[in-house]
Amino acid sequence: MKTNELFRWGASLSAALVLALSASGGPVSLNGKWELSFWPQSGEAVLSPEGLEKIEATTIPATVPGNVEIDMEAAGLIADPRVGATVNDLRKYEGYQWCYARRFSAPELRSGQRAELAFGGIDCLGEVWVNGVHVGSSDNMFIEQRYDVTDCLKAGDDNLVQVILRPVVLESQKHLLGTFSMGNFASEESVYIRKAPHMYGWDIMPRLVSAGLWRDVALEIVEPVRIADVNWVTTNVDAETGNARLFVDFQTRMPFDRFDKARMRFTLSRNGKQVYQGERILFTHAGRQIIELQNADLWWPRGYGEPALYEARAELLDIDGEVVDTDVRKIGLRTVKLDLSDINLPDERGRFCFEVNGEKIFVRGTNWVPLDALHSRDAAQYESALKLVTDANCNMIRCWGGNVYEDTRFFELCDENGLMIWQDFAMGCAFYPQRDDFLDGLRREVMSVVLKLRNHPSLVLWAGNNEDDANLYWGLMAFHLDPNRDAVSRRVIPEVLYEFDVTRPYLPSSPYYSEAVWEKGSTDEYLPENHLWGPRGYYKDPFYTTAPCTFVSEIGYHGCPNRSSIERMMSPDCVYPWTDKDRRWNDEWITKSTRRFVAWGPTQDRNNLMLNQVNILFGSVPDDLDEFVFASQAVQAEAMKYFVEMWRGRKFERTGIIWWNVRDGWPIISDAVVDYYGSKKLAYYFLSNVQRNVCLFINDPREGTYPLVAVNDTREAARGTVTVTDAATGREVFRGSYTVPANGRSEVAALPVAEGQGMFVIRYDVGGETFANHYLYGEPPYALSDYKKWLSKTKLYDNRDK
Template sequence: MTDSITRPWTLSFRDPADGSPRTLPAQVPGNVLGDLFRAGLIPDPYWGSNSVALRPYEFVDWEYRTTFAAPALQPRERLQVVFEGIDTVADVFINGTCIGHAENMVIAHRFDIDTALLKADDNELVVKIRSSANAARDYRVPPASVATCDYNTEGLFLRRPMHTYGWDIAPRLVGAGLWRPAYIEVVKPERWTDLYLTTTHATPMSSRLLLRWNFASDRPTLMGYEGRLTMECRGHKFERRFPIYFTSGGFSFELPKAHLWHPLGSGAQNLYNVQIELIHDGQVVDTRTWRTGVRTIELHRTEILDAERKGEFVFIVNGRKIFIKGSNWVPSNAIHGEAPERIRQNLELFVDLGCNMVRCWGGSVYEDDAFYDFCDEHGLLVWQDFMFACEVPPQDEAFLARVRQEAEAVVCRLRNHPSLAIWSGDNECDEIFFYPPFRRHPPSTNRETREVLPQVVFRFDPNRDYLPSSPYLSDAVHRLQDRTRAPEQHLWGFRDSWKDRFYKENQAVFASEMGYHGMTNVESIRRFIPEEELNDRHGPAWVCHASQPFGVLNGPYSYRNTLMENQSRNFWGYLAEDLEEFMKCSQIAQAEAMKYFVELFRARKWDKTGLIWWNVIDCWPQFSDAVVDYYYVRKLAYYYI
């Protein structure tokens, strides 16, 4: 049983300008940047170059505070406080006593509450969050741990989204906060702790499933326990009682004439309501419910394209090859915890575009359960990266232990979703091993993706495929020093013109990134670029929304506006100076490019097995390759696709 914390929260900190103490109302779930803006203490981070001016807040420590009434407990029950998301390094206090420590933004944290600490009412809950920028200074970063850009280095040891330090699709906004729900939970002495239900064989006539369980009990013996599994879909009901002899166990069972789950465009998304009851001496002591789909998903792939450039990378669902028509998922909002309604709105665009797969890119967070529920309901296969992007992460034992803890939590939370098609170790980390000084080492040197993550997937989700990286560059590919020999590739190449032979002649069997810039609609630009800077395409505001941090006009991401101009110039033979004309020229060039990319893969179907293009929608107002801007204004390419 959960008890929401409904009393108001406050946020306290010292003003970075003068050190004076401040306290203001806090929104939970939320982000300190949202609270500061609502209180009028900072300008809109998305307007002009305002995000650059917020750097002093990166070095501030924060204190969230509220009170709660402790729920009444039955004998043998205990209490926990649960935070589904804390950004990031934090200590939690109840009535002045520290009860727990957190240092991972992307997983939930549970802390036991000693009832001796509690009062009848008005128990004080305090969360002290340390500056992420300062917390990162505690670590010595060795030369072999690198991020793509120097200003991402502080993200190497902290488990929080890399994009928050600045990325080519997101601003640098290093905030903090209780960004997902927080609540008090009553923990029963007898309860399911781990439930895994997976399909091992699926046909319309007969399917086979596997159930594995763990449960907790404080009884002196395990006599008198049994379980009951019920599954129901469209009038088809299955029930099975099973004996329990120990706190863990499982069994396989036949599900005759099952209603199968299919990806969008391949059949219906039939979902079974699953209920599993834990029974002791005839009394139900715990019940868990969820929805699942009966289906099998496999990835058939080869390590390398052979000398004739032949290889395999194809998804098989319910025994049939599926041609993948997907797009990449980036954060729904650059400031996590703010505007959660955008998640569903953004997913609806994927369905409207006819996508059958969404690739969750590894520079962000693992989305909440509602995201995967939507994908289950609408037939969107999920390619799930673990949260590493364009980096060689630390390889020391302490960090690997944190990664293992994170992966176990994420895999166990998401594995029962039928839409989840594949785990991928990271985004573009193998590629770093093709550049000095890492070129002398094979990609398998990365212990996160070659040891820790595959072990976790094998232990906790053994019926789902794991890909070490995207693109996965095997040691065999590395020995040739030829990334084009990988079956799955990210096709960025010569980006000034989609007519370049790089695209036409590519031999990739599957592309999981491929995109082209398109100018944001002018009515949207006016919502984030000041009037006096509208026509200065290389001025501070435009470069800031490119997205280049720190106000540096010639930084590593400032190229994006120049790239957008070059793409338009190469298509039309001239560069439009008028803003409206440039917008139209740029969007037509993007639309024609995206049309060509999609047709290139579909025309060679089964020689090429799918395209996950980049990307549907922006996470903040910017100039990018998305086909929908942050304000949900569609570019021309959206309609072409």
Template sequence: MNAAYPLKTTDEQTVRVELTSPWSLTFTHPTTGRRHVMDATVPGNVEIDLEREGLMGNPFPPDDFFATREWERVDDWVYETVFDAPTQAGRTASAARHGARDEIDLLFEGIDTIADVWLNDELVLHTENMLVPHSVPVTDRLRPRANTLRVRIYSAELHARRHRYDAFQYSRGQFAARQAQAYLRKARHMWGWDNAPHLVSAGIWRPVSLVIRPATRIADVYLNTQVIRDDSVVLGCSWSIATPDIDLRAYRGVFRLRERGDGAGAGSGGDVRAGAGRVVHELEFPVNFVAGRFTTRVPRSDVELWWPRGYGEPVLYDAEVELLVGDGVASRWSARFGIRTVELLRSELTTKDGDGEFVFRVNGERIYVNGANWKPKHALHSLADARVRRALDLALDLNCNMIRVWGGGIYEEHGFFDYCDEHGILVWQDFMFACEFPPNDEWFLEVVKREAEWVVREFRNHPSIALWSGDNEVDQMFFKAGRMAQDLRPSHNLVNRKVLPEAVRAWNPHTPYLESSPYASDCIIDERLRNPAGPWTHFPPEDHVYPGAIDFQSAYRASPSHFVSETGPFFINAMSESESIIKLELPRAKRLWDVPFDRRTASVDMSLDGHQTDLYFLSWKQAVQERMEWLFGRTFSLDDWRELALAVNIYSGNCFKFAIEYSRSRKWKKTGVIWWSLSDMFPMMFNYSVVDYEWKPKKPYYWIRQSQLPQCLMIVDADQGSADPGSLELFAANDTRQQFAGDYRITAVDSSGKEHEHAKGRFECPPNESLNLGKVAVPAGQSMLLVRWPGGEVAGFSGVSSGRPAVREHVNHCVSGERPFDFGAYRTWVGMLDRLYGVEP
């Protein structure tokens, strides 16, 4: 009765028939006890139907953390539909020889979360994981007509009470509302986060289908690039088949690699033969058992490599594996395939002076990462998939070459990875754990093992996958949760130290694994336990860097980590400029604007972890007032929220800009920045993202876009440890494999907006390096410096443009002078930048 976790990548002969007949939803109201029956949205979340029927208001108000709490007690969400058996069910040649029928499975791509499923009044399936698909064989259970399918979803909160909670397990923060998540395989953000509403939800959130599988078929294929040499590449393939045949002597296989055609094929297994391209490599292999593997050597002159964005073209091929029985093709599997190797070179520790390493290498070439963190694109997950493509277009526009899929959310669909494959965007994929110590008992470890094996097997053929990461900030919790004194260490966590790496090693050994982000070696914990006040000599080589200090730049410089996988302004964050979103939160903002707040005595758990709480707003408001006084020497009022938004976004934009440019200027001592984060999942007046829920970019978006140009000139403040701290230096950053050279000119813009020539020169920067071009004279008073250099095409970007017209001249800015800055002058400078950077009105 327990579900299988089926691979959605299948052979071409497998047919999927989505159940699109009407669904109903029945449940008992948690307060009135009244029984309700209504039309149901499938795929959907219950909140969609409750709001439509007037039983629920806004499911994610900006100022009520427990707005939907009563609905979490509903224990009988019952979905029901009636359908006819599909007529596509036939018999393959192999099945006909044995008098066998094709196999039919009932597939749920996403049920949230604890559910029982009845088919024609027979209990056929039990589910306890919303993050993976579930299936059950129904070949002998279907009627030709009028099959009744009923799904009862239970209260996840009530179900969680059945488990025992030991002293090791820990859920994010001390707030009891999150404790239920420990044993529940649900998206962690659903219990509320600084970027998400408290919305535990329920529903059938992804499609329901009947999957008709031929009796003889290719069951699984793993393609990989094993070695890249000057004269050849060595490809590997592991495969398995399903068949009722006992005698396999008539069986054989064929592997083909084709130039990409114009067919409909995709990473999810689409047919690539329509408009198929030229075969560049073919190999026939024996099939003597139901599973096997082979390697094959391909001349380098016959193929091109897949490269991350900026480093070359993301060349894809159409890969085919055919299973032949006699002279006929019994099954065919196909997918897009990129020839590439990926490595993560990392040390256990780094020192205060940066004596360590954390760098990605693709095809033997070190890759500097400019990336963004990725959250689910909607708080109601059934609505998230439709928003993915638009968000990816934004990442492309921002010149990102990596996306980190955060462990507090969901596993995205193949369309997400297909896009990244096509556009050369590397994917750092977290497993779905965040800011917690997960249970380590045998039952839970088996649950995690099954989930991890499915995730890895499902997505491993995508060339964009660069890293499997065990979680988000689980190791880091040992610093924050008072666990060091309990003689506990990160290595005691069997989830990210044993179960997850074993799944990667077994099913995707050619892709790196990172235990946790950031990873904390036990010796880091030991040192801090011995010497809590420091100084310390051991640091993580990859870290999440959130300087809480008002002076973001000085605090960011102090991090010795090589790779920053989360960063951005802390306590304060960028503000939406969409009037409809501001109006939602303005009543709370006005109510609390003059309320005093002391972060030292407030409940940090509530102020930082729940956007919908008043304490969270008070914390943000306090940070805004402190930082605006520091930067501009004045305060701002909600009476002119647009002026407030501009001031907040200037500060936030400066933080993002400095983090990116400072790290790029220190290449290869620094090896990448993945800033937090791309876009909002629900309407928020302010949040740690650069695009709001209505898709309007905030001001920092445009500054990040310039700072992440693959070939970029940057004016950066000199290090405090340099001979002339506080001076300005001009850097060339080149994240491509071609020369970066040309003439530059620097102009200074005074407080009135007048532009004056300041400096000019010639630069040449080698491929994949950064170069200090020398000091830049600091203008008198407060001013904005603009550095310009020629535009043009960059190899590795053709065919994957964001749709913006090519520019003849690039520009980047730097503001210099003593604080506090004149806000009127800054507003003039920003107006100029809006025109230069192509800011949308």
């Protein structure tokens, strides 16, 4: 059983079972019941078991994987921080230390075996002790930690592991910071310590500077003869014939007397059928096996073909032919390229286009933010959250840099569902240290992440960070720093990728301020790829409609959650009204907006976005909560639908849109189209409808007519019939047929511009199925009652969440 299997184990095991597993080389799960002790740090931090004896601490039961807040809530010490403004009460615990402890059983090791204590995630600054012996330290929340504990273990039940954690907000004071970038979100205290940036507070998450053992813990027995690493690499494919070439780079660990006798065996199978097997004698500990396949099934993104996966098996055979170690994983055969130019110019549009297996891909994507502020709850939500993505027919997820790196199961699900992954490294909106001590630690992090994830076909892009390039421009005003001198994104990360993963494109930052852009003055007009937030007023503002970028990787609009969710996230007295008679916001709505520090006072600007946007589209803001919820969601839905249709309508002049965002990671009021509780806002239904592989829609008028556009994000031509009617009068505006080429766009008709206000309903068929869409025509403000009446006549969204 390999390491990636051990992190699926559940509760702790009996001593007898421990011995049985050790005999077969299996891991011993240390998940389950632990003890958690905590105390406020005063003066120097406690670092050892001896120091623990000198302090007074509170001790409660704990569960691993877990976070300290979850255990304190279970013990009745704190209220649920997801409700109301109670998350603010956790501020005082930022100055606490924590100690996780448990006793466990260990096997008697055979000759040559070693024992390692494996932590999927330690949050964050920790000292690990086993039986009173210091076995290692942790200074990085993001990566797996392993400690050799062979020499301090005792066979049997009487082993004690202790993990002593110290507070990052106090530890951060020990690091001298350079020039502050003074961004809108990232906290200066966050940049030196490798912990999820959002935990210090963001506009999408509360300030919740947690601690814990947030992923699985296990004792693993390491054999003297084993596979150390396997990397399956597709070098080229022919999409027409299915011919593919790949190689397998492998490394082993074994004594010298196995050389020239031990063998590696490689097997590829698909749907239970073996398509390749080859062996080689091990003359050295490492090597490469080259594989040629004919008529192979390729991995394709959603809509463009099947995301075919192969079982890839590597086996290490000892001198007598016995299999002593096995590495099994699913791989996909595909190539990926990002056609990227350094600058966007008025007479030469900048390029930013993904190509998979030589085919240009139009990206319909969503940004992926934390699934929970307390990350031990992440893994249980992978399936449900990714179903939201696939049901909305996205083909790309951008894993945003303020988050953690998702675990292996997330990437497996994306592999299976044809979801391309754009993976930011975990940095955002800040200027990170340039000194060697920080860079050396970051290099280890990047190596760890790349080695863990590089075999997944869904992973199509590494990006250095979120908005660090832009932040150097925004935050330093007249004293702009050239991001092309940044050692993190221009030196350390690409050096690791050059050595360990040359198969994927690398984007230094999103958006990327290349040297050519920098020389021009770093304004948005020169960026081929950009984040479009802008005035956040009317969604047809020229900021959006005339945006020069080719690809937009962030764009969004605020929308109020459904009433049922508001009632869950607020205390009963604060559900409504959100302001008093003097238009002062109640504190819970401010907390949910979100506010980093209570000392900031009444920061209601993000909630006011909803009021402003509703007032623009409908002329007034309803006082009734249900009416306000609908109006706010309608504005968000129309805006998000409009953005996607505007981008798709200019395919491949525009090459993709990744909207913000599919789901909240906390009960808040936000741009997400699904809230923390899984309740869908109206925008989710609008987006799902306009992200079909083949879709017909109406774009805004050009040269006096409405373009009726058909787009096709598949590799086969599509055709059918289409009608357009006016929802208010039932008048038929157009009836005809359409044809759209494979992976193409066609203009079906030029419709006359209608006078006044109303809503067109577009009904069309694809492959024997009938679909519908709508287009809101005229200029705002619209009467909310008229809008509701028109929308109801489309019958498109009658079964939505409310």
